[in-house]
Amino acid sequence: MKRSLSSRISAWLVNISIAMTALRTNLMRSILTTLGVMIGVFAVTLAVGVGSGAQVSVLESINSLGSNMAILFPQPDSEGGRSTFERGRLTTRDARAIEREISGVVDVAPQLRSSVTIITSGNTASTSAIGATPAYGLVSNINAESGRFINEADVRTAARVVVLGPSVAEKLYGDFDPVGETVRINRVPFKIVGILESKGSSFGNDNDDIAIMPISTVRQRFVGDTLAGPDDLHVLFVGFQDGIELSTAKREMTELLRDRYRVRDRDGNPFTIRTTEEFIQQTSQVTGIFQTVLVAIASISLLVGGIGIMNIMLVSVTERTREIGLRMALGAKKSDIRNQFLVEAAVLCVIGGAMGLLLAIIAGRALTAYADFPVPIGLGISIGAIIFSALVGLVFGGWPAVRASRLSPIEALRTE
Amino acid sequence: MSHPLVATTNLVKTYELGGETIHAVDGVSLTIDNGEFVAIMGASGSGKSTFMNMIGCLDVPSSGSVEIDGIPTSDMSGDDLADLRNRKIGFVFQQFNLLARTTAVDNVAVPLIYAGKGGEERRNLATQKLIAMGLGDRLLNSPAKLSGGQQQRVAIARALVTEPLMLLADEPTGALDTRTSEDIMEIFQQLNDDGITVIVVTHEDEIADHAKRKIIFRDGKVIEDAPVTNRRFAKAQQGAEA
Ligand SMILES: Nc1ncnc2c1ncn2[C@@H]1O[C@H](COP(=O)(O)OP(=O)(O)O)[C@@H](O)[C@H]1O
Ligand SMILES: [Mg+2]
Numbered sequence: 001m002k003r004s005l006s007s008r009i010s011a012w013l014v015n016i017s018i019a020m021t022a023l024r025t026n027l028m029r030s031i032l033t034t035l036g037v038m039i040g041v042f043a044v045t046l047a048v049g050v051g052s053g054a055q056v057s058v059l060e061s062i063n064s065l066g067s068n069m070a071i072l073f074p075q076p077d078s079e080g081g082r083s084t085f086e087r088g089r090l091t092t093r094d095a096r097a098i099e100r101e102i103s104g105v106v107d108v109a110p111q112l113r114s115s116v117t118i119i120t121s122g123n124t125a126s127t128s129a130i131g132a133t134p135a136y137g138l139v140s141n142i143n144a145e146s147g148r149f150i151n152e153a154d155v156r157t158a159a160r161v162v163v164l165g166p167s168v169a170e171k172l173y174g175d176f177d178p179v180g181e182t183v184r185i186n187r188v189p190f191k192i193v194g195i196l197e198s199k200g201s202s203f204g205n206d207n208d209d210i211a212i213m214p215i216s217t218v219r220q221r222f223v224g225d226t227l228a229g230p231d232d233l234h235v236l237f238v239g240f241q242d243g244i245e246l247s248t249a250k251r252e253m254t255e256l257l258r259d260r261y262r263v264r265d266r267d268g269n270p271f272t273i274r275t276t277e278e279f280i281q282q283t284s285q286v287t288g289i290f291q292t293v294l295v296a297i298a299s300i301s302l303l304v305g306g307i308g309i310m311n312i313m314l315v316s317v318t319e320r321t322r323e324i325g326l327r328m329a330l331g332a333k334k335s336d337i338r339n340q341f342l343v344e345a346a347v348l349c350v351i352g353g354a355m356g357l358l359l360a361i362i363a364g365r366a367l368t369a370y371a372d373f374p375v376p377i378g379l380g381i382s383i384g385a386i387i388f389s390a391l392v393g394l395v396f397g398g399w400p401a402v403r404a405s406r407l408s409p410i411e412a413l414r415t416e
Numbered sequence: 417m418s419h420p421l422v423a424t425t426n427l428v429k430t431y432e433l434g435g436e437t438i439h440a441v442d443g444v445s446l447t448i449d450n451g452e453f454v455a456i457m458g459a460s461g462s463g464k465s466t467f468m469n470m471i472g473c474l475d476v477p478s479s480g481s482v483e484i485d486g487i488p489t490s491d492m493s494g495d496d497l498a499d500l501r502n503r504k505i506g507f508v509f510q511q512f513n514l515l516a517r518t519t520a521v522d523n524v525a526v527p528l529i530y531a532g533k534g535g536e537e538r539r540n541l542a543t544q545k546l547i548a549m550g551l552g553d554r555l556l557n558s559p560a561k562l563s564g565g566q567q568q569r570v571a572i573a574r575a576l577v578t579e580p581l582m583l584l585a586d587e588p589t590g591a592l593d594t595r596t597s598e599d600i601m602e603i604f605q606q607l608n609d610d611g612i613t614v615i616v617v618t619h620e621d622e623i624a625d626h627a628k629r630k631i632i633f634r635d636g637k638v639i640e641d642a643p644v645t646n647r648r649f650a651k652a653q654q655g656a657e658a
Binding site: 004006009010011013014021024025043321323326327328329330331332333334335336408410414 | 451469473474477494495498499501502503507513515516517518527529530531532533534535574578
């Protein structure tokens with residue numbers, strides 16, 4: 001006998017109401033069982049949220065570097081061959097060649113780096129100095145909050161000017177805006193021409209703890225004698241237009257530089273190129289693993305909750321054997337009995353799951369508010385949590401339900 | 417009528433109990449036609465319930481066969497038997513077997529769930545049957561708020577709600593006092609007059625005498641099968657006949 005859709009829906013509604021009656025009958029027991037699922041769903045949902053939060057904050061900090069970019073270092077890279085270079089090379093002329101010959105390049109931003117000590121009349125701060133050109137501001141999306149950034153004239157004249165990161169400025173001057181003040185950097189007097197916008201921190205690293213000076217100044221005064229050549233670089237940022245395929249650009253740059261350094265085919269590169277795309281891939285792989293591990297650990301508590309469900313459903317089936325026999329006598333098929341108990345388990349789990357989800361959302365908000373860690377539990381995760389709870393009910397309620405459906409009507413009916 | 421409503425052939429049910437074989441029903445062949453009112457009698461342990469459960473398709477025979485309404489049941493699946501019980505057989509039990517914390521209407525409507533009827537239709541049909549049983553003012557009571565007689569009438573309404581061909585009642589008055597038992601038997605007589613086949617298991621002669629035919633079991637065998645000679649009628653009908 002085929003049943004119509006409306007009568008099927010009605011049968012499910014009946015099952016839900018039977019389930020509610022049964023759960024209300026053993027209210028305390030139902031609550032305790034639900035608690036297990038609640039804790040499990042809470043743990044898993046929060047783990048998923050924390051994992052995606054980690055992903056989000058990592059991607060944000062990568063994007064804050066500038067979204068479509070390659071970074072070159074003069075470190076020998078064995079990628080694609082045996083490394084045969086003791087020391088890598090990367091020069092201003094390479095930068096110009098890249099700008100000239102690689103398609104889609106918006107800007108190149110060569111850098112020199114050094115550690116410096118900055119002294120005012122009262123305070124001292126050690127920080128990393130970046131010798132840069134105005135292009136660095138464009139490529140890395142760095143702007144001055146107050147005063148100005150390094151300009152072309154500064155670079156041309158190797159001017160003794162510095163733009164401070166907000167952390168350094170605060171360490172030296174507190175709330176006072178020091179633009180126009182003079183400081184001594186490694187005993188050389190510099191004029192502060194600007195303070196940078198805050199870039200926050202990423203990977204526990206304070207992005208605001210820097211001092212930016214003209215690249216020519218840093219070369220002349222701080223690192224000149226450590227370099228292999230007069231126009232060697234420590235880092236080269238290359239910014240690309242949106243829509244440029246970074247892997248292709250990387251291949252083209254590699255070929256260009258290998259040509260320039262006359263690298264033989266079987267030898268590795270005397271330089272290293274990394275793209276933001278690669279950073280994103282690597283870090284999302286890492287945060288993906290992090291999230292998987294978190295969720296796996298949290299799943300154990302959900303497993304325990306599920307076993308609680310199975311246990312209580314077995315008890316429920318045993319207690320209600322006579323009712324099962326009666327329903328069978330009155331015409332219930334195997335599937336009717338099975339569905340009745342599946343729905344009961346699913347209802348238990350969904351109630352627990354909804355409470356767990358609510359707790360996770362609250363905990364996530366608290367983490368965001370008090371620990372400044374984003375825990376995005378959006379509609380997707382929420383719906384997922386509820387569906388997953390129902391699945392837990394179906395999986396762990398499955399065996400008890402099937403057991404109930406296999407009872408013989410007369411045996412069940414005779415049970416006291 | 418080309419075929420009987422119930423036909424059993426060499427029906428046997430044995431139980432193994434501690435190495436011993438108990439012949440609960442031991443080779444019963446009989447037929448019951450549409451419209452009959454049969455009392456199945458015998459001492460405790462004589463096999464009445466076992467026989468009843470087999471013709472009600474709740475229990476499977478060890479050997480022999482049961483035909484219901486001309487259809488052999490031996491090869492039917494559990495689900496087909498469930499469907500058969502749902503459509504053709506109404507059960508009334510000694511202990512009423514109502515669902516606790518469930519209203520009279522919802523109790524009566526249970527078989528309709530498995531008949532695939534929608535909520536509205538279930539409520540309407542259940543309400544009609546309860547009114548017919550004189551329980552129109554008890555529709556929303558749960559069993560705990562009903563007397564034994566009222567509970568058994570709810571159970572009868574439930575047995576009738578799918579309009580079955582026959583009513584099987586195993587000791588339906590076993591938990592009731594004499595007066596209430598009479599009321600229940602009067603209901604059975606009326607239902608039988610309206611055309612439904614009634615089969616009642618009892619060990620009391622006063623109850624059995626309400627039926628038209630008496631089948632007596634002993635040790636799993638039928639030892640007597642005869643019409644009731646001095647049929648007993650409930651009070652109302654006695655008055656009408658006098
Ligand atoms: N499930 C069972 N297991 C073992 N023996 C049973 C079972 N059901 C009934 N019997 C035995 O079968 C015989 C008939 O039982 P039953 O049909 O219940 O008798 P009645 O209903 O006439 O009192 C009895 O001896 C009883 O002990
Ligand atoms: Mg009996």
